[in-house]
Amino acid sequence: MATRGQNKERYKMRRLLAISILAAFAAVTAAAQNVTQGTLEVVGKDGKASGTVPLKHTDVDAEISGFLSRVTVKQHFENNFTEKIEAIYVFPLPQNAAVDSLVMKIGERTVRGKIMKREEAREVYEAAKSNGQIASLLDQERPNIFTQSVANILPGEKITIEISYVETLKYEDGAYEFIFPMVVGPRCIPGNPTGTDGRGWAPNTDKVPDASRITPPVAKERAGHDISVKVRLDAGVPVTNVRSKSHEVDAQMLSANSYDVTLAEAETIPNKDFVLRYEVAGQKIEDAVLTHRGSNGGYFTLILQPPDKVNTQDVTPKEIVFVLDTSGSMSGFPIEKAKESMKMALEGLNPYDTFNLITFAGDTHVLFEKPVQATEENLRKAQEFLASRSGGGGTEMMKAIRTALEPSDSQQHIRVVCFMTDGYIGNDMEILGEIKKYSNARIFSFGIGSSVNRYLLEKMAEEGRGEAEFVSLKDDGSAAAKRFHERVRSPLLTDISLEYSGVKVDDVYPKRINDLFSAKPLIVHGRYTGGGKAVVRLKGKSFGREIVREIPVNFPTREPEHDVLATLWARTRISDLMSQDYNGIQNGNPKDDIKATITNIGLEYNLMTQFTSFVAVEERVVTDGGQPRTIEVPVEMPEGVSREGIFGPEDDRDYSAGYAVGGGRYNRMSVAASPVPLRKAEIASKVKDYVRFDDKETAEEKAVAASLAAKAQPAPVYPKGTRTETTVNVSVEIDSNGKVVSAKAQNNPTEFGRSAEAAAMKAIFELPDAEIVKIKGILIYSFTKDGKASVVPGLHRADVTLKPNKFHSDVRALVDRLKKGTAASPSESSFVNGGRADLIVRLNALDAATVRVLKSAGVTVLVEMGSAKAVVGIIDIGKIAALAELDAVTFISPQRR
Numbered sequence: 047m048a049t050r051g052q053n054k055e056r057y058k059m060r061r062l063l064a065i066s067i068l069a070a071f072a073a074v075t076a077a078a079q080n081v082t083q084g085t086l087e088v089v090g091k092d093g094k095a096s097g098t099v100p101l102k103h104t105d106v107d108a109e110i111s112g113f114l115s116r117v118t119v120k121q122h123f124e125n126n127f128t129e130k131i132e133a134i135y136v137f138p139l140p141q142n143a144a145v146d147s148l149v150m151k152i153g154e155r156t157v158r159g160k161i162m163k164r165e166e167a168r169e170v171y172e173a174a175k176s177n178g179q180i181a182s183l184l185d186q187e188r189p190n191i192f193t194q195s196v197a198n199i200l201p202g203e204k205i206t207i208e209i210s211y212v213e214t215l216k217y218e219d220g221a222y223e224f225i226f227p228m229v230v231g232p233r234c235i236p237g238n239p240t241g242t243d244g245r246g247w248a249p250n251t252d253k254v255p256d257a258s259r260i261t262p263p264v265a266k267e268r269a270g271h272d273i274s275v276k277v278r279l280d281a282g283v284p285v286t287n288v289r290s291k292s293h294e295v296d297a298q299m300l301s302a303n304s305y306d307v308t309l310a311e312a313e314t315i316p317n318k319d320f321v322l323r324y325e326v327a328g329q330k331i332e333d334a335v336l337t338h339r340g341s342n343g344g345y346f347t348l349i350l351q352p353p354d355k356v357n358t359q360d361v362t363p364k365e366i367v368f369v370l371d372t373s374g375s376m377s378g379f380p381i382e383k384a385k386e387s388m389k390m391a392l393e394g395l396n397p398y399d400t401f402n403l404i405t406f407a408g409d410t411h412v413l414f415e416k417p418v419q420a421t422e423e424n425l426r427k428a429q430e431f432l433a434s435r436s437g438g439g440g441t442e443m444m445k446a447i448r449t450a451l452e453p454s455d456s457q458q459h460i461r462v463v464c465f466m467t468d469g470y471i472g473n474d475m476e477i478l479g480e481i482k483k484y485s486n487a488r489i490f491s492f493g494i495g496s497s498v499n500r501y502l503l504e505k506m507a508e509e510g511r512g513e514a515e516f517v518s519l520k521d522d523g524s525a526a527a528k529r530f531h532e533r534v535r536s537p538l539l540t541d542i543s544l545e546y547s548g549v550k551v552d553d554v555y556p557k558r559i560n561d562l563f564s565a566k567p568l569i570v571h572g573r574y575t576g577g578g579k580a581v582v583r584l585k586g587k588s589f590g591r592e593i594v595r596e597i598p599v600n601f602p603t604r605e606p607e608h609d610v611l612a613t614l615w616a617r618t619r620i621s622d623l624m625s626q627d628y629n630g631i632q633n634g635n636p637k638d639d640i641k642a643t644i645t646n647i648g649l650e651y652n653l654m655t656q657f658t659s660f661v662a663v664e665e666r667v668v669t670d671g672g673q674p675r676t677i678e679v680p681v682e683m684p685e686g687v688s689r690e691g692i693f694g695p696e697d698d699r700d701y702s703a704g705y706a707v708g709g710g711r712y713n714r715m716s717v718a719a720s721p722v723p724l725r726k727a728e729i730a731s732k733v734k735d736y737v738r739f740d741d742k743e744t745a746e747e748k749a750v751a752a753s754l755a756a757k758a759q760p761a762p763v764y765p766k767g768t769r770t771e772t773t774v775n776v777s778v779e780i781d782s783n784g785k786v787v788s789a790k791a792q793n794n795p796t797e798f799g800r801s802a803e804a805a806a807m808k809a810i811f812e813l814p815d816a817e818i819v820k821i822k823g824i825l826i827y828s829f830t831k832d833g834k835a836s837v838v839p840g841l842h843r844a845d846v847t848l849k850p851n852k853f854h855s856d857v858r859a860l861v862d863r864l865k866k867g868t869a870a871s872p873s874e875s876s877f878v879n880g881g882r883a884d885l886i887v888r889l890n891a892l893d894a895a896t897v898r899v900l901k902s903a904g905v906t907v908l909v910e911m912g913s914a915k916a917v918v919g920i921i922d923i924g925k926i927a928a929l930a931e932l933d934a935v936t937f938i939s940p941q942r943r
Contacts, residue, residue, distance in 0.1 A: 098126045099270040100133040100199065101679040104316065106226055106275040112282045113217060113349065113569075114610065115224060117143070119209045125199040127677075130669050132175065132197045134245060135679035136262035138227040140213055141190040141501035144617035145654035147210035150182045150196075150662040152203070159184065159660035161652050163645060167659035171197065178669040182207055184660040187259050188474065189621070190501040191230055192654070193244075198674050212610050214347075218566040221325040222281070228273060228316035230262055231497050231684045232692045233472040234373060236442060245678045254472035255634040261472075264689075265680040272313040275320050279305045284327040289843075291518060292321040292496070297843070299775050299792055299824075317682035318496035321518070335582075335599045337574075338608040342650075344574040344601060345611040346551075349567045350584055352539045364460050364534060365417050366401045367450045367487075368392070371443075371467035372435050373407040376494065377691030383519050384466040384494040385432055390527035391464065392428055395420035403428050405435050406446035443471055444480065451484040461487040462534055465506065468687075469499030475624075475632030477502065481509045482628070488512045490530060495519065497684035509625070511560045519686045533563035539586040539593065544570065548580030549601045555618040571615040577603035616651040620644050624656075631656065751844040754821070755812045757784065762805035762827050764835040765797040771831045774802040780821040780841075784811040789825075801835070802827040811841065817849035852930040854939035857885070861927050877940035883923050888916045888937040896934045903929050 105120040123133050139145065148159030159182065162170065167183060174181035175197035182205075183195040199205055216223045237253025244250075246261030254260075275293075279285070284302040289295075294310035307322060334349040368388055372381060395401055400417035401424075404410060413431050418424045450463045471477065481489065489510025491503040494517050507514040513533055517526045539562040544554070554572035562568070568584075584595040623640050630636040641657055648658030683689050762774075775792045776799075789806035791799030806825045813821075822845040826838035853861060856873045860883070863870060870878075877884045887905065889896055892915045897907060900917065904925040909918040918941050921929060930938060 099679055100125055100131060100196075100677055101135050101271040103271060103313070104273040106273065106320075108224065108226070108275070108277045110215065110222075110224060110277060110279045110281070112280075113215050113222070114212065115215055116212050116610070117210065117226070119211075121194060121207045121209070123196055123199060123205045123207070125201050125203050127675065128201055130201065130674040131199050132195065132674045132676045133199060133679060134676060135194045136187070136230055136246070136260070136681065137192055137194065138190050138230050138497075139192055139209075139211060140225060140227065141504060142617065142621075143211040143213050144613045145184075145186070145192075145209060145211040145660075146613050146652050147208070148182070148184050148660035148662060149208040149210075150180070150664070151206040151208065152180055152664060155664065157662045157664050159662035161649060161654075161658055161660055163649070164657050164659045167661040170661050170663060171195065174198075174663040175674065176672070178667045178672070179664055180205065180668055181661065181663040184209065184654065185259075186654045186656050186659070187256055188501065188656070189624075190227065190499070191260050193259060198669055200669060212613055214569055214614065216566070218564055220565075221287075221323055224277060224322040224324075225500075226275060226320040227497060227500070228318060228320060229497050229682050229684050230260070231468065231470045231495075231499065231687065232264060232375065233257075233261055233470050233499075234375070234442070235261065235472040236444070237473075245676075248472070251472075253476065254632075257472050263678050263680040264683055264692075266689075268315070269680045269682050271316070271679065273309075273316040274312050274314065275309045277305075277307040277322060279307060279324065281324065281326050285324050286327055287325040287843075288322070289324075290320065290322050291520065292318055295322070301793070302773075315682060318518075318685040319498075319500075333597050335597075336608050336611055337600075337602055337605050338611040339574075339577065339602055339605045340609060340612075342612065344577065344605075345615050346572055346574055346599075346601065347611050347614060348544075348570045348572075348582060348597075348599075350544075350570075350582070350595075350597065351567050352562045352565065352586075352588075364396075364399045364462055366395065366399060366462045366464065366534070367404060367417065368401065369404045369406065369446055369450050369463060369465045369467075370432070370435065371407070371465075371494075372405045373442075373470070374691035374693075375468055375470040375687055377436070377688040378686065380468060380495045380519065380686055381436065383517060383521075383523055384492070385435065387492060387494070387517055387523035387526050388432060388464075388466060389429060390524040391530055392425055392432075394527060394531040395425070397421070401428070403431060404446055404450055406443060408442055410442075410445045410449055412449060443467070443477055444473070447477060447480050451481070451487050451489075462490065462512075463487050463510070464490045464492065464530065465503075466492040466494055467498075467503070468495040469493060469502040471499070471502065473632060474499070474502045474505075475628040478505050478509055478625070479628035479632065481506060482625075484510075488534075490515070490533070492517055492526065492530075495684065496686050505625075508556075508560065513563045529564070536589070538562040538564060539588050542568070542584070542586040544568075545583040545585070546580060547583070549578055549599075550575045551580075553615070553619065555615070555622050557622060571611070571618045573615065574601050577601045613651055613653065616647050616653055620647055620653070620655055623647075750814055750816050750818065750846045750848065751821075753814045754841050754844055756809065756839060756841070757812045758808065758810040759825075759837055759839060760805055760808050761837045762798075762801040762829075762835045764829060764833050765801055768797070769831050769833060770798065770829060772798055772829050774799050774827045774829070776802050776806045776825045776827065778806050778809070778823060778825055778841075780811055780823070782813070782818045782820070784813045786810075792824075798829055805837065819847045819849055821846050850936075852935060852937055854937070856940050857883075857926065857938050860923060861930075864923065864927075873940075876942040878923060881923055882920050883926060884918070884920055884941040885926075886916055886918055886939045886941050887929070887935055888939075889934050890936055891915060891934070892917070899932060899934055900929075903932060905929065 100123045101121060102124050103122045106117065108115050108117040125131050150157045150159065164185065171181050171183040178198060181197045185193045187193060194207060196205055196207065235248040235251055235254050235257040237251030239249040239251055242249050242258040244259035246258040247263060248257045248261040250257045281303050285305060288297040288305050288307060296308050296310050298306040300306060333351055335346060337344065337346045368391065370384055370388060376384065397420055399420045401420055402417045403413040413428060489506050490512040491506045491514045493500060493503040493514065496518055498516065504514045515526050515529060517523060542559040551572055551574045554570055559568060578601060580599045580601055582597045582599055586593045623644050624631055627637050627640050644655050645657040647653065648655040654660065772794060774794045777790045777792050778786045779788045781787050786807050786809050789803045791803050805827060809825060823841040824843050826842060828836050828838065859871050860874055892910060900907060905919040905921045907917050907919045911917065929935060
């Protein structure tokens, strides 16, 4: 038995250990299950907070019509300092977005931005800044990375910047996808430093001369600003399913064809791409042509459907090279998801295929000297090699590109290269330029993660004549692997060409139409002169047979509608021009004619490019001259990305570039234009175990939703005295006994809606054995003109809320063991001793009252961590289950010795 002195010494050692992890705890909380909001403070040279980060909120408002979306992004800036400031914010937009408008609003005053050559726009902005005028400047650093600068924001002043763009949506296999990126992920920057002209955490290099402009400061905890998204959807055809695989959304049905969709949380942390997918009635959309003809000529967009897929057995041997990114940004969840997808891809190989496996980070590793047969023994070696990989180091992709694309000796097969990466590199264009050198291989890219570099991955597939696939951390890796093999085995349409007759057509993009691997339409943009009836002839090969389709088209001599088609055409032409000189654009030294042409297109069509910028200047002088204080807006670390994997476990620099979370470890930094050296506290290695994530709760909720069955679902009573054909959607909430406790008609407040609501209240559902808190969903009722009323069976768009999982997996195992009386697991000994457990308890709030509640529950509190809303403490293991029942407790994890 321990003496009193030994117990006292043990208590002191525990306290020292808990204090030693305090700084680390703040750095890892974003990776835990419940990410909380916060306010980021800027700290002056005197160590005192002088104001909060100027970007407060971003509103995203999208209107979707058919396959086009018009999106307005509103960035709300506010100066909480005592001096005038300049705010600088680096943010993403979709890689194919045609940005054609900027508006600056100061109170009731509105200033519309003008498109200018980039250098000239910068001169106008700097002059206005020095002159005391409020001004804004929008630059494009990459097709998917932009910089917003706002000068001379007065103390207490609020300024809104509205950016508008248009894009075409992706359509495949009966569904559309709308994507809005929210954060610029941290790039690996190769090359030798050459200086800086931006405020990012990485200097420019000879390989990436704009590195300091594409590496925005990364907040250590919360960046302090949030985002909301609203989508007004009008598909033009009935919509059968609306969902987001990235965020919780509220989808309000307006009609069979239209929905209003918003984020369930109005103030969402911008740390991952928003992905909205909606299915439409029918298996495919029809051929279509949109035209516009105005003073600057005629423009058209063609949407052509490929032939129906034919099931056939492809026995052509394939040489498949799998390339896996094992860099630091892939550390943790991303690499495990990539390994899951690749494992399934390996298992899908045919015996007559040959394959190899390459991994890359700071260096490149090749499993076999040359591609080998997909035998059982070789696949076993590949799986063992794959299992041994972990994330760490920089993303040096170039060597892997060359190794993977190098032609092999055999010409008796098709060579396929499959890249799995998040694409977090700075030398995008150099990589794309290298891919263009190889025509012997097809490239299929897999973007792994929540905020991947979609521009790079889409372009890799485009230049490599393959397809891009995106796998989020919540997606099914096996499903992605299956789609990969289906595409590789049987391209839907090859050797595609388009011919036009009847009307003169030119400048059609894309110039080279790649093979089709899935049921998605061809979308081409072009110009025409004259007008009249024409024929578009689509040629291609499908499973060895010639395909020829003729589509009649009418090109009008005047068509004022659809003027956005000119913008889309200009955007695709700019993309084509960039592809002609990737290396020159990457090195900041493009060919003169290409730069001049891109610049002129930007000026003529009012478009953002890398050589044209929007600038807005208020005419009146609102402040004395002189330079304002510059404040860089920090960004979030993308969800699932390890900060330690990016910046290293021993790194002592502050990559938030002078920003700090009030009350935390890093709240005494001065604002600076470059990273500030900081001494980091020693981090106990075992604390890493705390952030182990468990998706079990989400999976259980989905399983419960899928297993719901109706016990009673009566039809409504048809209202007397009327005959109408209508459908009523009723939003319902179901309790843990399966009974409907509330019902509200969404789209029909008349007697039909009231009848449907009454029927809904009588519905009863059989529920599976689970700890259900509530269930929400839609019941659908149909009324026909012949006086009949019916119910569509089942609960639609079911949203299940289970009792929250408050346990780390090892703590849950302990609680379950105590219930069942089974033996202890090996992990238990790392935090349990003598029937007592050392725990970290996360809370809704940390105050004196909460601490008293914890003590009453049996917790001996060792350390209180205010900024993290958590305590480190000791408790009898038999009291842990009751501790989790407290409303104040949000999560319990082991504090390992």
